[in-house]
Amino acid sequence: xxxxxxxxxxxxxxxxxxxxxxxxxxxARFARAGDEIVCVVKRARPINPNxxxxxxxxxxxxxxxxxxxxxxxxKEMARPDGRYIRFDDNACIxxxxxxxxxxxxxxxxxxxxxxxxxxxxxxxLAPRIx
Numbered sequence: 001x002x003x004x005x006x007x008x009x010x011x012x013x014x015x016x017x018x019x020x021x022x023x024x025x026x027x028a029r030f031a032r033a034g035d036e037i038v039c040v041v042k043r044a045r046p047i048n049p050n051x052x053x054x055x056x057x058x059x060x061x062x063x064x065x066x067x068x069x070x071x072x073x074x075k076e077m078a079r080p081d082g083r084y085i086r087f088d089d090n091a092c093i094x095x096x097x098x099x100x101x102x103x104x105x106x107x108x109x110x111x112x113x114x115x116x117x118x119x120x121x122x123x124x125l126a127p128r129i130x
Contacts, residue, residue, distance in 0.1 A: 001030035001075040002037060002090055010041075011071065012093040012103030012125075015059040018043040019068060019092060031070050033077060033110075034117035036099070039068045039092065060094065066102070068092040069122055071110040085111070085130065093122060101125060 002008065002021050010016040023038035024031045031037050041064045060066065071093055076086035087109075094102040101122055110126040123129060 001032065001073060002035075002070055003030050006090065007042065008039065008068070008070070008090040008092040010068075010094060011091045011106060011108040012101060013105045013107065014094045014103040015045045015047070015061075016041045016043070016064075016066075016094060017045060019066075019094070022065070025067070032075075032113070033070055033073050034113045034119060035070050036095070037068050037070060037092070038065065039094075040065050060102070067095040067097075067099070069095055069101075069114075069119060071106075071114060071122065071126075072108070073111075077111070077113065087111070087130075 006021045008019050010019050019039040020042050021037045021039050025036040044062045047059050072087040072091040076084045096102050106125040109128040109130045112129050115123050
């Protein structure tokens with residue numbers, strides 16, 4: 001359950017480290033795994049001043065407002081077979097304007113609910129689906 005002002009770890013290689021939720025796009029009060037949110041980048045990796053061109057343009061910086069996909073939540077979720085699953089942290093991956101992942105790699109496990117909500121590109125980039 002990610003609500004307003006909720007913080008999330010960013011687990012892709014877009015350059016962001018921590019993001020804060022400022023809007024849940026589903027219209028609900030809270031976001032769960034597989035939901036889209038709008039977030040602001042609170043902490044980002046420093047941009048190397050020696051990089052020029054497209055490599056520097058793709059980095060996100062502190063204060064950027066981006067759409068993100070919630071991939072893990074600390075609040076447990078019920079599965080259809082009766083099991084419950086929860087993760088150790090809240091995590092997201094940043095999205096571009098076409099609702100595709102901004103980074104080229106996902107650096108941690110993601111919830112299987114992403115496959116049910118048709119986020120296939122994010123599922124294919126993830127090293128493990130739980």
